[in-house]
Amino acid sequence: xxxxxxxxxxxxxxxxxxxxxxxxxxxxxxxxxxxxxxxxxxxxxxxxxxxxxxxxxxxxxxxxxxxxxxxxxxxxxxxxxxxxxxxxxxxxxxxxxxxxxxxxxxxxxxxxxxxxxxxxxxxxxxxxxxxxxxxxxxxxxxxxxxxxxxxxxxxxxxxxxxxxxxxxxxxxxxxxxxxxxxxxxxxxxxxxxxxxxxxxxxxxxxxxxxxxxxxxxxxxxxxxxxxxxxxxxxxxxxxxxxxxxxxxxxxxxxxxxxxxxxxxxxxxxxxxxxxxxxxxxxxxxxxxxxxxxxxxxxxxxxxxxxxxxxxxxxxxxxxxxxxxxxxxxxxxxxxxxxxxxxxxxxxxxxxxxxxxxxxxxxxxxxxxxxxxxxxxxxxxxxxxxxxxxxxxxxxxxxxxxxxxxxxxxxxxxxxxxxxxxxxx
RNA sequence: GUGGAUGUAGCUCAGUUGGCAGAGCCCCUGGUUGUGGUCCAGGUGGUCGUGGGUUCAAGUCCCAUCAUCCACCCCA
Numbered sequence: 001x002x003x004x005x006x007x008x009x010x011x012x013x014x015x016x017x018x019x020x021x022x023x024x025x026x027x028x029x030x031x032x033x034x035x036x037x038x039x040x041x042x043x044x045x046x047x048x049x050x051x052x053x054x055x056x057x058x059x060x061x062x063x064x065x066x067x068x069x070x071x072x073x074x075x076x077x078x079x080x081x082x083x084x085x086x087x088x089x090x091x092x093x094x095x096x097x098x099x100x101x102x103x104x105x106x107x108x109x110x111x112x113x114x115x116x117x118x119x120x121x122x123x124x125x126x127x128x129x130x131x132x133x134x135x136x137x138x139x140x141x142x143x144x145x146x147x148x149x150x151x152x153x154x155x156x157x158x159x160x161x162x163x164x165x166x167x168x169x170x171x172x173x174x175x176x177x178x179x180x181x182x183x184x185x186x187x188x189x190x191x192x193x194x195x196x197x198x199x200x201x202x203x204x205x206x207x208x209x210x211x212x213x214x215x216x217x218x219x220x221x222x223x224x225x226x227x228x229x230x231x232x233x234x235x236x237x238x239x240x241x242x243x244x245x246x247x248x249x250x251x252x253x254x255x256x257x258x259x260x261x262x263x264x265x266x267x268x269x270x271x272x273x274x275x276x277x278x279x280x281x282x283x284x285x286x287x288x289x290x291x292x293x294x295x296x297x298x299x300x301x302x303x304x305x306x307x308x309x310x311x312x313x314x315x316x317x318x319x320x321x322x323x324x325x326x327x328x329x330x331x332x333x334x335x336x337x338x339x340x341x342x343x344x345x346x347x348x349x350x351x352x353x354x355x356x357x358x359x360x361x362x363x364x365x366x367x368x369x370x371x372x373x374x375x376x377x378x379x380x381x382x383x384x385x386x387x388x389x390x391x392x393x394x395x396x397x398x399x400x401x402x403x404x405x406x407x408x409x410x411x412x413x414x415x416x417x418x419x420x421x422x423x424x
Numbered sequence: 425g426u427g428g429a430u431g432u433a434g435c436u437c438a439g440u441u442g443g444c445a446g447a448g449c450c451c452c453u454g455g456u457u458g459u460g461g462u463c464c465a466g467g468u469g470g471u472c473g474u475g476g477g478u479u480c481a482a483g484u485c486c487c488a489u490c491a492u493c494c495a496c497c498c499c500a
Contacts, residue, residue, distance in 0.1 A: 006491085009492090061499075062498090062499080065425085065498095066499085083500085110498080116497095116499075117425080117426095117495060117496095117497085117498095118493090119493075119495070119496095120495090121500080122499075122500080123500095127500090130500090143436070157464050189469080195426095196426095206498095209498070210498095211497090250468065279499080279500075281499065281500065282500070284499075284500065306500065308499085308500030309500085310500080311500055312500090336459070346456060367452090367453075367454090367459090368459045369453095369458085369459060369460080370452075370453090371460090372459045373459090373461080374460085375459090375460060376460040376461055377461090383460075385458075385459065387458060388458095391459090397459085399460090401460065401461090404460090406459080418438085
């Protein structure tokens with residue numbers, strides 16, 4: 001077959017058995033998030049490009065090479081969101097939620113777009129479940145947010161995970177460290193691969209992300225950022241760690257954990273899968289106490305994280321779903337029809353039942369044998385058969401697919417008969 | 425952006441030194457004049473990713489190109 005249109009690179013079709021898995025996870029996540037006090041937020045997938053340029057920050061990979069950006073006929077630059085935090089902050093300000101008392105807590109489960117090279121667990125359109133808690137700078141909230149992330153993983157039985165936490169300081173102490181780091185890197189520039197050197201000027205902290213052994217060795221000889229943060233940040237970090245211990249959230253400190261986005265400050269964290277060579281980073285998050293202000297609002301502390309849904313699913317089960325082998329949606333009653341008149345009779349009969357259970361009327365006009373086979377594949381519990389005799393007698397043959405027992409049922413008695421057997 | 429692997433039926437894949445394009449699964453029909461899960465028989469389905477080249481002859485060899493997957497970079 002020469003199919004004319006194919007899905008875009010890095011995108012996927014989610015359906016049949018796989019979408020059942022998504023629904024299962026989504027239902028559990030929604031429940032957990034509600035228990036932690038989060039309400040859903042849905043924002044547009046397109047935003048002004050500037051929103052991401054200024055929040056995520058130029059010099060990050062996301063902004064420099066991964067955004068789906070286009071221009072409207074009017075000359076306005078728009079971008080498909082590469083992440084959600086900026087949009088939530090924008091919505092928070094735009095809808096006047098600054099006037100709401102207490103901490104605003106939003107969650108989302110939504111598609112994001114990054115023009116990256118696809119590979120296992122990495123897509124151009126991918127989905128994140130995440131949350132943003134805006135309005136509180138308490139370190140206790142940091143710990144609760146990290147615990148919430150773990151609760152989301154536990155809710156879908158994800159195991160073998162490690163929480164890594166770090167503090168990257170605030171505008172009081174971070175710049176001095178960055179400056180020292182830059183000087184240190186310049187002095188040892190021969191140890192830095194050529195293609196990474198530009199990072200020294202743009203965003204030296206991100207050198208910690210490099211997996212290059214030489215760079216790792218070099219940075220091991222430099223003072224960790226946690227030794228350089230100011231007293232206020234230090235105290236904040238200590239309380240986060242202490243609270244995590246009190247909450248029994250297993251975690252380890254990782255002073256090399258800096259995050260790729262500019263807006264983070266103080267607490268940053270990441271949750272990774274300890275086994276498997278695939279994309280092991282399942283969750284990333286941190287505090288962003290200056291983003292709201294930067295977006296034009298009053299100084300407002302906030303924290304959030306996002307979990308990659310595809311990656312989490314990949315971590316849960318390595319078996320890919322084969323569309324060929326996966327079932328269509330289940331039904332309770334399957335109606336097999338011999339001929340067009342029988343289909344009409346079948347539909348009217350199904351209409352009686354639909355207020356009560358799931359019914360599929362077969363309009364394929366295949367052999368009754370083939371239709372019965374489909375009934376079985378759909379895991380129907382009862383097969384109703386309609387042919388010329390049934391139309392004439394105003395009844396349906398009703399077969400119990402577990403026992404094989406079959407008997408005619410008058411249409412006027414159909415609902416009562418079905419209720420009796422399905423409830424009994 | 426860099427590197428590696430793979431493209432043959434709807435799916436998973438065989439295809440020998442270059443010589444008639446195959447199997448399993450799925451699907452359809454029949455065995456059962458109107459009935460499922462097992463079984464048996466038959467059948468539908470292919471521009472061999474695409475375009476060039478070599479050759480009497482190319483799925484097979486050569487070149488190019490596209491797509492997919494994997495890895496790097498980075499990230500969810």
